[in-house]
Amino acid sequence: MATDQLLSTMPQITLEPRYKVQFSAISPTTGAAITGVTVANIALTTLQTAQFEDTQPQPVAPIWVAIPLQDQ
Amino acid sequence: MPTVPIVPSTPQTVPAAVIASNVTEAVLIAAYAEWNGAAASGDFLPCLEIYSDAGIRMCRVFPSTTVKAGDSAVVSYAPFPGGIGQKTITSIGSLMAGQVQIAGDFTVNTGDPGTVITWSSATFDNGSPTAFWDPANPHRLNAPVNGVYLSMINLIWDNNTVQMTGGQFATYLYHNTETVGFTTSFKKQNSSQFAQAYEFPGASHGAFVLNAGDYLIVNAYCNTGTTPMPPATVALLDLRTHAGQPPLFCHWSLILVAAL
Numbered sequence: 001m002a003t004d005q006l007l008s009t010m011p012q013i014t015l016e017p018r019y020k021v022q023f024s025a026i027s028p029t030t031g032a033a034i035t036g037v038t039v040a041n042i043a044l045t046t047l048q049t050a051q052f053e054d055t056q057p058q059p060v061a062p063i064w065v066a067i068p069l070q071d072q
Numbered sequence: 073m074p075t076v077p078i079v080p081s082t083p084q085t086v087p088a089a090v091i092a093s094n095v096t097e098a099v100l101i102a103a104y105a106e107w108n109g110a111a112a113s114g115d116f117l118p119c120l121e122i123y124s125d126a127g128i129r130m131c132r133v134f135p136s137t138t139v140k141a142g143d144s145a146v147v148s149y150a151p152f153p154g155g156i157g158q159k160t161i162t163s164i165g166s167l168m169a170g171q172v173q174i175a176g177d178f179t180v181n182t183g184d185p186g187t188v189i190t191w192s193s194a195t196f197d198n199g200s201p202t203a204f205w206d207p208a209n210p211h212r213l214n215a216p217v218n219g220v221y222l223s224m225i226n227l228i229w230d231n232n233t234v235q236m237t238g239g240q241f242a243t244y245l246y247h248n249t250e251t252v253g254f255t256t257s258f259k260k261q262n263s264s265q266f267a268q269a270y271e272f273p274g275a276s277h278g279a280f281v282l283n284a285g286d287y288l289i290v291n292a293y294c295n296t297g298t299t300p301m302p303p304a305t306v307a308l309l310d311l312r313t314h315a316g317q318p319p320l321f322c323h324w325s326l327i328l329v330a331a332l
Contacts, residue, residue: 038083
């Protein structure tokens, strides 16, 4: 498995409160989402002190509903 | 210029997002992320997107290089006002090279003008868009592209059978001609003084600039040091066909070391 060292140009952009920085994997040909990709060790550099919150969605727990048996 | 590491640092399945939660503005000037595509469903572009608080996508940026499914990438995102020069550092691709061999012993006439070697087959050849060796012209190795090529010739002269004690073995390289002669030779390999043994005067012919479609041939030359020259022929050996000998054979390699 190769590890590429890549650079990407990015506009210098002002983040307002509740702006979201999102990392996504898309197909280079169709633009469709590519599944099975993970991202780690994210770091953001800003000119001002800023705080960010992680919004990784949590898995949805299955909901179990108990249905009592009716007496015959 | 604070850098904010986003926790947790454990891998997160994309799309993964972080939200600016501070109450004032912050100018984002760089971002960094480590991508793992070991389980990716296909080749992908590692994108950074920014969405407004209303959910409007304001930008989507990504490197110019696609990450192959199964590979990983370390990506830095920044304005790069001077532009990005070297965009990608990846493993070096395979060199382009071709090698031909002689199957069985090959007879070389002693004295002028020698004998142009006919090669039997390619032992390897990854020339592109054309092969280095074409059996329609079995004397030649062809340059697939414009570039600098390294030529290496390894011959085994039978000086054991004829037991000559003077003279020289030599190979001459010719460029875009099969008319051999002293004045048309392109390069002469080092000679070897005779001794009773198999001779391996097989050093490199050196590096040459060739254009796509150019070809080289090798002329084998043997001077016994006497006139007339006894014997009339000397063999280039394929020791794979000689009992009790190591599996050595005559071969010629042409390797592209730099495309121009």
